Amino acid sequence: MYELRAPSPARVRASTDPAPASSPRLLLPWLAAIAVVGVAVQLAFVVPGSGLGWDETVYVSQAGGDTPAAFFSAPRARGISYLVAPVTALTASTTVLRIYLAVLSAGALVGAFQVWRTLVPGRVLVCAGVLFATLWPTLFYGSMAMPNLWCALGALAATGWVARALLRGAGRAELLGAGAAVAVVVLMRPADGAWLALPLLLVTVVRPRMFAALAVGLIAGAAPWIVEAFAHYGGPLTRLHRASEIQGGLGWNLAVDDQAKALEGRTLCRPCAIPWKRPGTTVWWALLPFLAAGGALVARRAGRGTVILLATGTAVSLAVPYLFLIEYAAPRFLLPAYALLSLPVAECLVRLYAWARRAGSPRRTVTGQWRVVALAAVLAAHLAVQIQVTSRVSASSHSTSANFAAVAAALHRNGIRPPCVISGEQAVPIAYYTGCASRQTAGHDGSITPAGLRDAARRVPTAVLVAGGGPRPAYAPSGPPVFLAETRDGGPYSAYLFPPPDSAPVRARPGS
Secondary structure, three states: OOOOOOOOHHHHHHHHOOHHHOOHHHHHHHHHHHHHHHHHHHHHHHOOOOOOOHHHHHHHHOOOOOOOOOOOOOOOOOHHHHHHHHHHOOOOOHHHHHHHHHHHHHHHHHHHHHOOOOOOOHHHHHHHHHHHHOOHHHHHHOOOOOOHHHHHHHHHHHHHHHHHHHHHOOOHHHHHHHHHHHHHHHHHOHHHHHHHHHHHHHHOOOOHHHHHHHHHHHHHHHHHHHHHHHHHHOOHHHHHHHHHHHOOOOOOOOOHHHHHHHOOOOOOEOOOOOOOOOHHHHHHHHHHHHHHHHHHHHHHHOOOHHHHHHHHHHHHHHHHHHHHOOOOEOHHHHHHHHHHHHHHHHHHHHHHHHHHHHOOOOOOHHHHHHHHHHHHHHHHHHHHHHHHHHHHHHHHHHHHHHHHHHHHHHHHHOOOOOOOEEEEOOHHHHHHHHOOEEOEOOOOOEOOOHHHHHHHHOOOOEEEEEEOOOOOOOOOOOOOOEEEEEEOOOEEEEEEEOOOHHHOOOOOOOOO
């Protein structure tokens, strides 16, 4: 039986020394191997046949190319658009973009975990890397033009740099690394950057140099968002208010159950009044707080309590808004928290493995072997579930993008070709696939009036989309709708087409 007792000073020194943490020469290959396997899984399940999703079309359309930029609503930030710009400037291929992002995110994952190499043992880092890299949201979004995984890796790196500064002092590397990592997170998602900076600023308030580095990173990352706020919204406060409206208002909203249900393979659960069909996909999530708490205790006994507690506390801060302050759920929202919680969980699992092996003493060899086998079987089952959900989510995503492509092809056959304008149901992604501008007369993406839409129709081909056999929108042109395509999830798609520009009646000039 393992006896709990305080560690000796010699043991504490050994646990915090980077040398026994597994040689850095061995750690990098292990992390690289994990990243390569993650890329391979993405190339096998996610990338083939994939198209851009709704949010992706918004971000990618801002980065150039032949497609007009979609309306950029108040909550969004331009970090992902900057990230994909080098590729979109060269090619419109979604496959090339996917491979670029998969490889880039794999490299960033290695770099983010490497920041912790002098703080925790290498075996713990390798375990944490495996745990985070094999979660289905990580695998699915690794090649997606979405900001959440980049926020996760930035949060992991920023917290690691701060932890290094707390233990060994803030050198140039720690200052630049922490400031740059916070700036990246804020550039991707300002709200995530604020929730990340909150605990990090609190623990460095008596360390002026690190506090200043974090503050500079926070301001630098938010600069583009702030400039846009003054240019288009009348200031940051007005933009924040509008962003809150679009997100349904920030306040007490218990979304814990929604996040749990979404883990069965829903990329967005809004609203989330749905049946819970696969509760088995949430077993790991239910165990997460207990494993993290156990890992924090293990780390404290080993002399690593400060760094693991910082990781855990920062993860809690990043999770709070998505569990308690918004009324909908998406698994990608919690990726930053998962990245940081992978460290205490890995501490716990490594300790469990060591306990199971020690049970295999000469008198208890069979018992010890069975414990190791049982632990390995549980982890293998967890990985199998993650791969299965990744495959299912990818198939659903491919089906949705195929629907968009089918509707776009039908619009082309009916004369809606660039330059053109599309409004109505799912106008944003379908306009991207068609090569048109998307313009909505109301809602979150409201950017044109009905009169403005009619005026645009006099200059370029214009269509109003209707999905699922819905009624004709009030601003749509009169006449029967044109059937476009039958989709698996959205039902039939039809369009009300404005008269072609060259057949529009010519108004008589005054005095003629």
